[in-house]
Each structure stands twice: as structure tokens, then as C-alpha cells.
Amino acid sequence: METRIKIADILLDSLPFIRVFRGKVVVIKYGGSAQVNPRLKEQFAKDVVMMYMLGIKPVIIHGGGKDVSKMLETLHIPTEFIDGHRVTTQESMPVVEMVLSGRINKELSTFLNHHGIKAVGVSGKDGGLFEAVSKDGSDYTGKITHVDVSLLTTLLDNGFVPVIAPIAGSCEANHPGYNINADLVACEIAKSLNAFKVVFLTDTKGVLDAGGSLLPTLNEEKILQLTKQGVIAGGMLPKMQACLECVKNGVQKVHIIDGRVEHSLLLELFTSAGVGTEIVP
Ligand SMILES: Nc1ncnc2c1ncn2[C@@H]1O[C@H](COP(=O)(O)OP(=O)(O)OP(=O)(O)O)[C@@H](O)[C@H]1O
Numbered sequence: 001m002e003t004r005i006k007i008a009d010i011l012l013d014s015l016p017f018i019r020v021f022r023g024k025v026v027v028i029k030y031g032g033s034a035q036v037n038p039r040l041k042e043q044f045a046k047d048v049v050m051m052y053m054l055g056i057k058p059v060i061i062h063g064g065g066k067d068v069s070k071m072l073e074t075l076h077i078p079t080e081f082i083d084g085h086r087v088t089t090q091e092s093m094p095v096v097e098m099v100l101s102g103r104i105n106k107e108l109s110t111f112l113n114h115h116g117i118k119a120v121g122v123s124g125k126d127g128g129l130f131e132a133v134s135k136d137g138s139d140y141t142g143k144i145t146h147v148d149v150s151l152l153t154t155l156l157d158n159g160f161v162p163v164i165a166p167i168a169g170s171c172e173a174n175h176p177g178y179n180i181n182a183d184l185v186a187c188e189i190a191k192s193l194n195a196f197k198v199v200f201l202t203d204t205k206g207v208l209d210a211g212g213s214l215l216p217t218l219n220e221e222k223i224l225q226l227t228k229q230g231v232i233a234g235g236m237l238p239k240m241q242a243c244l245e246c247v248k249n250g251v252q253k254v255h256i257i258d259g260r261v262e263h264s265l266l267l268e269l270f271t272s273a274g275v276g277t278e279i280v281p
């Protein structure tokens, strides 16, 4: 009996959070780094289903950096990163698209569908969702120039959960499109949908200081300072850029959490115990 009362207590504890989030769009960036095993993917899918059942409108943007690198290695195609962005070449672009838009996107949609929601996998190329131009002269690494969320609003209004691969269309005919860092895609989609909250799931506890301790809250000044000191580097650079852009453009809550911890998403949304790093304006 006592355990059952405890369960009821836990459910009631989440009531204030459910009230706040109900009906709101929450964008989830599911980093490739957090997609490390099928069990985690399954638990992630269940968390998203729970959010959906509680009346939240989840929109998922996924990365897949590790899987892309593995496939490029298998095919003996060299790859490099500059400031956390992959330099995408004519040779690597088809592989990047195949892994992100093909394998990961469909696998994630399938996991979600199996747990009872109607997930739809798309990329920027579908419904003119987002277009890009070359970033810093790189052939196929892009920066987003245009977002059209009409496809997403149609899906959300009809009870579907969009799962978005970070591949953009190009306005040039016969162009294969662009690979975009998924953090920046999440940010542009969140801005365009007026999302209430963005959660980035990655493979660290959050943003860490030079000693490896978790920084629970960060603002722009602190981020610039840590970047200058080289404490924020690599894949954390585009994430910080995306987070700041979100909080400056009306997204009320931006969190970076540990996607390796089971149910970190539910803990972040429905409990008062803060997990990860919150970025504030
Ligand atoms: N100060 C920092 N705190 C935490 N992680 C940091 C920091 N500076 C750099 N990083 C790196 O950022 C990485 C997370 O970014 P990364 O791009 O690898 O993952 P992701 O964005 O979750 O996945 P994907 O790029 O596939 O979507 C961490 O694994 C860590 O190595």
C-alpha cells in the first residue's frame, strides 16, 4: 500500500510541470553522442511518448556525428571538423545524408511508432522545411537561410511527431543539399515554431568547467569567457551558439542534459531537481 501511495505522490509532484508544458511545443535535440545503444534509444522513445501523452507537442531533431564518422571511416573517406562543424565534401555528402536522413532518422521514427505515437521522419528537403547556403565557403556544410514550418504545423496539428534530420535543401537546382550541425537546426526550428523549450541531449552531464565539474547555469558573458579560455570547444561550440540564439529569440527554457542517463528527459521536464546546464539570457 505504502509503495502505491508513493507512486501517487510522485505523479502528483509532476502536476505543476504538466500544467506548464501542456499544449506547448518542446524541441528536443537528440545528439548522436547520446544514441549509443538500443536500450537508450528505446528509453528515449518512451520518454517522448510520455511527453506526448501528457499533452506536450514534441519536435525531435537528431544528430548522428559518431555514426557518420564510423561510416566514413569504413568507406575510407577522410573527414575533419572545424570549430565543432564537420567539413562536408562532395565525397562525404552522400554518406552523411544516407546515415542521417536514411538510417538514423528512420530508426528513430520506428522506435517512436513502436511505442504508440505517429512519428514522421523528414529532413530539411521535405516540404521546403529549411534551405541553406554554403557556410564559410565549405562545399556541403551549410548555414540555414530560410525555414518554412508549414509542414511541421500541419503534422503537429494532426497529432504527428516530427523527427528531423539535419540535411538542408539548396535553392540551386541539382544541388545535393547541405549538411548542417543539428544543434543549429534545432535552434532555427525552435525559433520558427515559437517553441517554449529546447532540450539538448548529449554525452556529458552538461557544460563542464576546466576541472570537469558541471556548470548548472550559464549566460552569454560566461560562455564567451569559457570559449576564450578553450574550456568550451569542439561540439560544444555550435551547441552554445544555438542555445544563446534560442534564449535571445523568445525560447523561454534551454537546457543541455546527459542523454546517456536513462529518462534524463523526463527528469528534466517533470521534476524540480535540476539536471544538466541551463542557459539563461
Ligand atoms: N566545456 C565542455 N563541457 C562539456 N562538453 C564539452 C565541453 N567542451 C567541449 N565539449 C565536447 O562537446 C561534446 C558534445 O558535442 P558533440 O557534437 O560531440 O555531441 P552532440 O552534439 O550531442 O552529437 P551530434 O553532434 O552527433 O549531434 C562532448 O562530448 C565534449 O567532448
Ligand SMILES: [Mg+2]
Binding pocket: 031, 063, 065, 182, 183, 235
Ligand atoms: Mg554536435
